[in-house]
Amino acid sequence: MEARVREALGATGLKARVLRGLPAFVVGGEAARAKLVVLGQTGDDPLERLARGGLARYLLHRGEVPVLLVPPERPLTAVRRIGVGLDESDASLAAFRLALSWKEALGAEVLGLHLVSGEGGCCYPTYLDPKGLSLAEVLEKAEAFLRARYTPLDRLLVTKGEDEADLVELARREKLDLLVLGSKAKRTWRRRLGGTVEAALQRTDLPLLVVPEATVW
Numbered sequence: 001m002e003a004r005v006r007e008a009l010g011a012t013g014l015k016a017r018v019l020r021g022l023p024a025f026v027v028g029g030e031a032a033r034a035k036l037v038v039l040g041q042t043g044d045d046p047l048e049r050l051a052r053g054g055l056a057r058y059l060l061h062r063g064e065v066p067v068l069l070v071p072p073e074r075p076l077t078a079v080r081r082i083g084v085g086l087d088e089s090d091a092s093l094a095a096f097r098l099a100l101s102w103k104e105a106l107g108a109e110v111l112g113l114h115l116v117s118g119e120g121g122c123c124y125p126t127y128l129d130p131k132g133l134s135l136a137e138v139l140e141k142a143e144a145f146l147r148a149r150y151t152p153l154d155r156l157l158v159t160k161g162e163d164e165a166d167l168v169e170l171a172r173r174e175k176l177d178l179l180v181l182g183s184k185a186k187r188t189w190r191r192r193l194g195g196t197v198e199a200a201l202q203r204t205d206l207p208l209l210v211v212p213e214a215t216v217w
Contacts (some may be wrong), residue, residue: 009069023077027040027055031065037129038068061211062147065182066098069201076178079106083176084168085196086112086156088127091182091213098211099180108177109154113170114162116142122164122195135160164199173207 019026031037039056050168059067070076083154084099086092096112115123116138124130127145130138135170150156157174163165171179182198183193193210200208 009157012197015043028059028062028075031059031062034065036066036068038070040070040072054159060169060183060197060210063214066209066211066215069208069210071205071207072082074205074207079108079177081174081176082108082178082180083171083174084109085111085182086114087123088145088149089182089184089213091184091194091211093149094213094215095180095209095211098209098215100152103154103179106189111174111176112146112150112153112156113167113174114142114146114158115164115167115170117159117162121162122166123161146192151188164196165203168204168206169202171204171211179204179206180211183210183212191208 002192019030027037037059039059056069059065068076078101078198082099082102084092084095086096099110102108109149117123118127119130123141125138128138128141130141133141139158139160143156146158147153157170157171159166161170168179179200181194181197183197197210201210
């Protein structure tokens, strides 16, 4: 088996190890000792792409290490534009810090993405009191809040959005090479990964880097 794996890797120069055991548990154990787990997405059905035998979701829910998901139609050959979803959460801050370290290593641009919704929507700005404010005023105050919290940023896009999937559409329009999102992971059971991460897992065709809240990079 090891010989077959080495043959598949060809001239990449990557080291190969073949481990015995249940795939999720074995990879999960190895992932806890790593800084990053890279998984290729396979299959055309959304559930198949998401599950990949359950391995990706298992690692995402463990929330111990950043997971990079690479779709076959968008190989990560170059990273020039990195988009990171921003809000007031610690998970978002962890994602931003990781995006900055990739920026420095790859010489890429980091673009902050933030949605603002009305009350009851996906992205109601709880860090503001938007009552009595016009949409333009809310967007202006949201941008000021985020620029103070996240620095340095190459660019910041703050726009209206009523659904988490609107962030995925924004990332597509901006022609990003990589989308980085923070994950609540172990902190909550109700929406364990966060609504935006769930929407991106289902809908994006971009390489997606999911960063657990507790990640230290």
